[in-house]
Amino acid sequence: MLNYIIWNVAPYIAEIGNFELHWYSILFAAGFFLGFKVITSIYTSEGRTEADVEKLAIYMFLATLIGARLGHCIFYDWAYFQHHILEIFLPVEFEPTFKFTGFRGLASHGAAFGIIFAIWLYSRKYKDQRFLYVLDRVVIVVALAGACIRMGNLMNSEIVGKPAASVTSFVFVHPMQEHLQSTFGKKTIKDVHFSELGKDSVNFGYPVTELKMTLVTKRIDSAEAFVNTAIWNSIYNAPDYQEHIALPVDKNLFLGSRILDDQTQEIDMLVYGIPRYPAQLFEAISSLLLFVLLYGIYRKYGKDTPEGLLFGLFVVILFSLRFFYEIFKENQSQFEDGMQWNMGQILSIPLVLAGIFVLIRAFRLKKNPQQ
Numbered sequence: 001m002l003n004y005i006i007w008n009v010a011p012y013i014a015e016i017g018n019f020e021l022h023w024y025s026i027l028f029a030a031g032f033f034l035g036f037k038v039i040t041s042i043y044t045s046e047g048r049t050e051a052d053v054e055k056l057a058i059y060m061f062l063a064t065l066i067g068a069r070l071g072h073c074i075f076y077d078w079a080y081f082q083h084h085i086l087e088i089f090l091p092v093e094f095e096p097t098f099k100f101t102g103f104r105g106l107a108s109h110g111a112a113f114g115i116i117f118a119i120w121l122y123s124r125k126y127k128d129q130r131f132l133y134v135l136d137r138v139v140i141v142v143a144l145a146g147a148c149i150r151m152g153n154l155m156n157s158e159i160v161g162k163p164a165a166s167v168t169s170f171v172f173v174h175p176m177q178e179h180l181q182s183t184f185g186k187k188t189i190k191d192v193h194f195s196e197l198g199k200d201s202v203n204f205g206y207p208v209t210e211l212k213m214t215l216v217t218k219r220i221d222s223a224e225a226f227v228n229t230a231i232w233n234s235i236y237n238a239p240d241y242q243e244h245i246a247l248p249v250d251k252n253l254f255l256g257s258r259i260l261d262d263q264t265q266e267i268d269m270l271v272y273g274i275p276r277y278p279a280q281l282f283e284a285i286s287s288l289l290l291f292v293l294l295y296g297i298y299r300k301y302g303k304d305t306p307e308g309l310l311f312g313l314f315v316v317i318l319f320s321l322r323f324f325y326e327i328f329k330e331n332q333s334q335f336e337d338g339m340q341w342n343m344g345q346i347l348s349i350p351l352v353l354a355g356i357f358v359l360i361r362a363f364r365l366k367k368n369p370q371q
Contacts, residue, residue, distance in 0.1 A: 004209055004275045006194050007170045008177065011156045024152035031145030032061065038141050038295070046303060052129070056122060060138065063118030064111045064145075071110010075343050076333045108146070108322075109347040112315075115142065132308045132358070139314035140298060143291035146318070150284035160243070161277025161328045165207035169275035172244045173211070179241045180215070183234050190264070191216040194273070204246050208272035211245075212255065215267045223257040223267045231269065243330070246272040279329040286321050290314065308362035315355030319348035 012020035040053045073081040073088045081088050119138060123131040153159045157172040177192040197210040220226050232251055235241060247253070248270055255268035294310050326344045336342040 003167075003196070004273070005170045005278075006173055006196065006211075006273070007154075007157060007278075008173045008192075008194055009155060009157075010174060022152075023155035024149075027148040027152035027155070031148030032057075034148070035060075035141030035145050038144065039137060042137050042140070042298065052126075055126070056134070056138070059118045059122045060115065063114040065106075067114015067117070068106035068108065068111035071107030071113065072105035075107055075110065075347065077105060079335070108149075109344070109351075112319075112351060130307070132311060136305065136307065136310040137298075139311050140291065140294045143287050143294060143314060143318070147284045147287035147291065150280045150287060153280040154278065154284065157244075159280050159332070160330055161279035161282075162330055163206040163208075163274050164277050164328070165275060166277065168278060169207075170278045170281075171209065171211070171273035171275050173213075173273060176213075176235070176241050176245045179238055180231070180234065183238075184230075187218060189215055189217050196273075197270075204272065206274065208246050208274055211271050211273040213269045213271045215269065216260075217265055217267060219259070219263055219265055220267070223265065224254040227254045227267055227269050228252060235271075244274055244276075246274060248272070276330075277328045279325055282325055282328075283322070286325075287318070290317055293317075306362040306365055308358040308365075312355045312357075312359035312362055315351045316359065319351045319355070323348045323352070 011024065012022045013026065014021045036053065036057055039056070040050060043053050044050065069088065115138065116135070119134050120131055123129055123134055150159075157175055160172060161169075171194075173192075173194045180192060181189050193214040193216070195212050195214075197212050199210045215227075215231075217223075228251060232247065232253060235245065235247060253269040253271065255270050257265055257267045259265045294314060297310060297313075298305055323345045326342055326348075329344070331337055331342050333343070
């Protein structure tokens with residue numbers, strides 16, 4: 001049996017009333033903050049002012065948000081958003097009921113295209129900063145921000161990999177905890193704990209591992225009936241959560257219960273966790289290493305770095321890896337299931353080709369500086 005990582009991390013760091021402070025928001029902001037510091041040090045070392053950085057930061061911030069949002073809506077969910085145009089730009093859902101949802105759905109390829117377009121506009125307005133000159137410096141901090149954002153995805157238990165019996169696999173169980181507490185209320189299910197029972201199974205056609213799911217609940221008269229009927233039906237009728245948890249085929253979840261006090265008890269259940277590649281973590285580590293590489297090259301050569309070299313390396317390495325990692329990831333949209341290459345791979349190809357072209361140009365300029 002392999003010992004998988006049971007990932008039961010809440011996506012938020014704190015709750016204040018109905019407001020939740022999410023890790024993703026913190027890491028997203030941290031990526032911009034750290035990026036701003038790095039690009040400021042680069043620009044000031046070249047004799048430019050912080051005012052230049054502030055102007056560039058505005059372009060970058062808007063390009064990232066708008067590009068990532070449009071990228072998701074157009075590339076991954078256009079079938080829905082073509083009929084709900086306002087929801088692209090407003091963090092609400094109008095149908096079937098009006099509710100605040102936040103901007104759920106951002107695509108990194110959309111952010112990449114948005115940033116390139118924004119830098120083109122920026123370089124046309126500020127003609128003393130050439131297009132590739134700016135891109136070379138921007139991609140250094142984009143790699144750093146990308147690492148922070150992918151860690152945010154990990155904290156959200158989203159963008160998961162395919163099921164795999166691997167020492168690197170995670171079992172993402174917190175979505176199930178949120179589902180149960182949302183369905184039955186936190187007064188009924190106060191907390192949920194998971195632990196491995198030490199046995200794998202292949203009876204489901206994909207790797208699973210036996211888990212003991214312990215519910216901390218209010219006093220319930222018939223714990224066994226509650227588990228085998230109410231909990232079973234809740235999970236069985238929620239297919240979105242079944243990507244992480246499988247149910248015993250005999251419908252018998254109950255393992256036992258314990259009375260803790262007059263108001264609280266614990267109920268043990270048998271479920272099967274589905275181990276998956278932590279694709280978010282792979283991409284986060286890759287982005288961090290790419291930041292180290294690009295920043296190291298810049299620190300070594302400074303202003304003498306061939307124009308386009310850093311941008312070319314960034315897009316070739318990052319999106320070649322993205323093409324490869326998509327092999328281990330679940331598709332983001334259902335329409336991709338019948339495609340030989342998914343949307344993430346298709347969108348990576350033009351960026352890799354553009355990067356190769358820019359790299360060739362950079363090496364030619366290095367050999368023939370007068371060109």
